[in-house]
Amino acid sequence: MSVLTNNLDLFLRAFAQTLQLFAISAVLSLVLGTFLAALRVSPVPVFRGIGTLYVTVLRNTPLTLVFVFFLFAYPLLEIVKIEPYTAAVVSLSLYTAAFVCEVVRSGINTVPVGQAEASRALGLTFVQMLGNVVLPQALRSVVPPMTSTMIALLKNTTVASGFAVFQAGTIRDSLSEQGENVLLGLLWVAIGFVVLVMPLTYVQQVFEKRWSVAR
Amino acid sequence: MSMVLFDVPGPKARARHKVMAVIGIAAVLAAVAYVIMRFIATDQFSTRRLDWINYKQIQISLVEAIGNTLSAFAVGAVLALVFGAIFAAARLSDHAWVRAPAAVVVEVFRAIPLVIMMFFFYYGLPVAGVKLSAFTAVVLSLMLYNGSVLAEIFRAGINSLPKGQSEAAYALGMRKTQVMTLVLLPQALRAMMPTIISQLVVLLKDTALGFLITFEELLRWGTRIGGDAVSFGRPMISVMIVVAAIYIGLCLLLTWLANYLEKRNRRNKKVVKLDGDRPNQVQLAESSAVLGSGSTL
Numbered sequence: 001m002s003v004l005t006n007n008l009d010l011f012l013r014a015f016a017q018t019l020q021l022f023a024i025s026a027v028l029s030l031v032l033g034t035f036l037a038a039l040r041v042s043p044v045p046v047f048r049g050i051g052t053l054y055v056t057v058l059r060n061t062p063l064t065l066v067f068v069f070f071l072f073a074y075p076l077l078e079i080v081k082i083e084p085y086t087a088a089v090v091s092l093s094l095y096t097a098a099f100v101c102e103v104v105r106s107g108i109n110t111v112p113v114g115q116a117e118a119s120r121a122l123g124l125t126f127v128q129m130l131g132n133v134v135l136p137q138a139l140r141s142v143v144p145p146m147t148s149t150m151i152a153l154l155k156n157t158t159v160a161s162g163f164a165v166f167q168a169g170t171i172r173d174s175l176s177e178q179g180e181n182v183l184l185g186l187l188w189v190a191i192g193f194v195v196l197v198m199p200l201t202y203v204q205q206v207f208e209k210r211w212s213v214a215r
Numbered sequence: 216m217s218m219v220l221f222d223v224p225g226p227k228a229r230a231r232h233k234v235m236a237v238i239g240i241a242a243v244l245a246a247v248a249y250v251i252m253r254f255i256a257t258d259q260f261s262t263r264r265l266d267w268i269n270y271k272q273i274q275i276s277l278v279e280a281i282g283n284t285l286s287a288f289a290v291g292a293v294l295a296l297v298f299g300a301i302f303a304a305a306r307l308s309d310h311a312w313v314r315a316p317a318a319v320v321v322e323v324f325r326a327i328p329l330v331i332m333m334f335f336f337y338y339g340l341p342v343a344g345v346k347l348s349a350f351t352a353v354v355l356s357l358m359l360y361n362g363s364v365l366a367e368i369f370r371a372g373i374n375s376l377p378k379g380q381s382e383a384a385y386a387l388g389m390r391k392t393q394v395m396t397l398v399l400l401p402q403a404l405r406a407m408m409p410t411i412i413s414q415l416v417v418l419l420k421d422t423a424l425g426f427l428i429t430f431e432e433l434l435r436w437g438t439r440i441g442g443d444a445v446s447f448g449r450p451m452i453s454v455m456i457v458v459a460a461i462y463i464g465l466c467l468l469l470t471w472l473a474n475y476l477e478k479r480n481r482r483n484k485k486v487v488k489l490d491g492d493r494p495n496q497v498q499l500a501e502s503s504a505v506l507g508s509g510s511t512l
Contacts, residue, residue: 043221043228046236050243060416060466061459062423064434069459072438073451077253108220116220126221134220155328162330162427172334183339190327190335197326 003175003184010174015192018168021088021157026150028093033100034135040105043126051101058098063159066091071163088160096153103149107142108134147204151197168192254452264450267440280436281461287350287422287432291357292415298358299365306370309391317366324363329424332356337428349430353422361418368410372403405480412473416466423462433458 004011039051058066070087082090111134119129161169168189175185224232254260267273305317324332336352347355376399384394404411426434437458441451 041220043224044232044235044239046239050239056467057463060420060463060470062420062434062462064423064426065455065459065462068426068434068438069455072441073455076257076259076449076451077250078257079253120222129220151326155326158328158330159424159427161334169328169330169334172338176338181342183335183342186331186335186339190331193328193331194323194326198322201322201326 003181004188007171007175007178007180007185010171011188011192014166014168014171014174015196017166018154018157019196021085021092021160021165021167022150022154024089025092025096025157026153028089029096029100029153032093032097034104036097036101037104037108038130040101041108041130055098055101058095059102061095063091063095063156064162066095067159067163084160084163084165088157088163088165092153092156092160096149096156099149099152100146103142103145104135104138106145107138107140110141111137144204144208147200147207151200151204154196154200155193259450259452261448263448265453267443267447267450267454273440276436276440280431280433283350283430284419284422284432285465287353287357287425287430288415288419291354291361291422292418294354294358295361295365295418296411298362299369302362302366303369303373304395306366307373307395321363321366324359325367327360329356329360329421330427332359333424333428349425349428352428353425353430353432356424357418357421361414361421364417365411365414368407368414369403372407372410373399375406376402408480409473409477412469412476416469416473419466419469420462433461 036051036054039047040055042048042051067088070082070091071084074087075081115133115137116129119133124133157167158169160167161172164170171189172182172186176182222228258264302317302321305313306321308314308317333352333356336347336355337349340347373395380398380402381394384398389397422432423434425432426438429435437454438451440447441454442449
C-alpha cells in the first residue's frame with residue numbers, strides 16, 4: 001500500500017496521461033475508422049481497394065512495429081519533426097482505425113437491406129444514404145464491439161512505455177529509479193487498469209444484452 | 216462485397232466513378248511518391264544502407280529472430296488454448312464455486328494490458344526472488360491474456376449452440392461430460408474455428424511486445440540492425456520494411472488458414488442448420504465474439 005500512497009502523485013499523473021493519450025487517439029481513430037468504412041462500402045472500386053489495403057496492412061502489423069516505425073524510422077526521413085507523444089498518438093490512431101473500420105463495416109452489414117433500397121428509391125445520394133440513414137442505424141448495433149475496441153485501445157496505450165512516452169506503463173521506470181518495490185508498483189498499475197476497464201466491460205455487456213433482445 | 220448499398224451503376228455513374236477513381240489513385244500515388252522522394256532525398260536505399268542483407272551473420276541472426284518469434288507464438292498458442300479450454304469449462308460448470316473464481320480470473324486477465332503483465336513477470340517478479348527469462352515472461356503473459364480471451368470465445372461458442380442439442384443429449388441419458396465432449400464441443404469448435412484462428416493472429420502479433428522486455432524476437436532484431444549507425448549508417452527504413460513484410464506475411468498466412476477453414480466448414484453438412492429466429496441471435500452472439508476477440512488487437 002505504501003508504494004501507492006507514497007507515489008500517489010506519480011500514479012495520478014501517469015494515469016491522467018494514459019487517459020489523455022486514450023481520449024485523443026480514440027477520437028482520431030473513430031473519425032478515420034468511420035471514413036475508412038465509408039471507403040470500403042463505397043460504389044467506387046478503387047476506394048474500396050484503398051480501404052481494404054489499409055485495413056489488411058495495419059491489422060496484420062504488430063502495434064509495436066507501428067510505434068517503432070514512427071519513433072525510430074520516421075525521423076530519419078526528415079519530413080516534420082514530431083514529439084514522441086505525438087508519434088504515439090499517430091501510431092495508436094492509425095492502428096486502431098483499421099479495427100474501428102471493421103467494426104463499423106460489420107455494423108453497416110446488420111442494417112436491413114430495405115433501408116438502403118428505400119433511400120435510393122427516395123433519390124438520396126450515396127453519401128446522404130450512408131450519413132442519414134444507414135450509419136445512424138449501424139452505430140446502434142456497433143456499440144458493444146466498439147466498446148471492446150476502445151478497451152483494447154486503452155490497454156494498448158501502455159505499448160508507448162518502450163518509447164519514452166510518459167504514461168501508466170512507465171510508472172515502473174520511475175519507481176525503480178527511486179528504489180521502490182517494483183513488484184507492488186506493477187500490481188497497483190494492473191489494478192488501476194482493471195478499475196478503468198471493468199466499468200466499460202459492464203456497460204458493453206448491458207448494451208449487448210439489451211440490443212440483442214431488441215433485434 | 217454486396218451491391219446492397221448502391222445500384223448497379225449506369226453510364227453517368229460509371230463516368231463519375233472513373234473520375235473519382237482517377238482522383239483517388241492520384242491522391243494515393245502522390246502520397247506514395249512523396250514518401251519515396253523522401254526515401255531518395257535522405258538516401259535510405261544507398262548501397263551502404265542495404266549492405267546488411269549481404270552479411271551471412273545477419274542473415275543467420277534474422278532466421279534465429281524469426282525462430283524466436285515463432286517459438287514464442289507456438290508455445291504461447293498451445294498454452295493459451297489449454298488455459299482457455301480449462302477456464303471455459305470452469306465457467307460453464309454447474310457449480311457456482313467453480314464458476315465464480317474462473318469468471319474472476321478470466322475477467323481480470325482480460326482487463327490487464329499485456330505490457331503490464333510482461334513487465335510484472337520480467338521486472339516485478341525478480342523483486343520477490345523469482346527470476347524468469349524474457350522468453351518465459353512473454354509466453355506466460357501471452358498464455359494468461361490470450362487464454363482468457365479464448366476462454367470467452369469457447370464459452371460463446373458453446374452457448375451459441377441451440378438448446379435442443381444438449382437437451383436431446385441429456386434425454387438420451389448422456390452424462391454431463393459426455394454431453395460436452397461428444398455433442399457440444401465438436402459443434403462449437405467447428406463454428407468457432409475462424410474466431411480462434413484470428414485470436415491466434417493477435418497472439419502472433421503480440422509476440423512483438425517482447426521487444427519491450429528485451430526478448431530477442433524479430434522486431435528487436437530489426438531495431439538492432441536498423442539502429443546500427445557504425446557499419447550501415449542506420450538502415451532502419453529498409454530493415455523495418457523487411458520486418459513488416461515478414462509479420463504481415465505470417466499473419467496473412469494464418470488468416471488465409473482461417474478463411475480456408477471457414478469455407479470448408481460452410482460446405483460441411485454436419486453443421487446444424489438453425490431454424491426461425493435463432494440464426495439471427497446466434498450470429499449476433501458469434502459476431503460479437505468475433506469482434507470482441509478481433510478487437511483485442
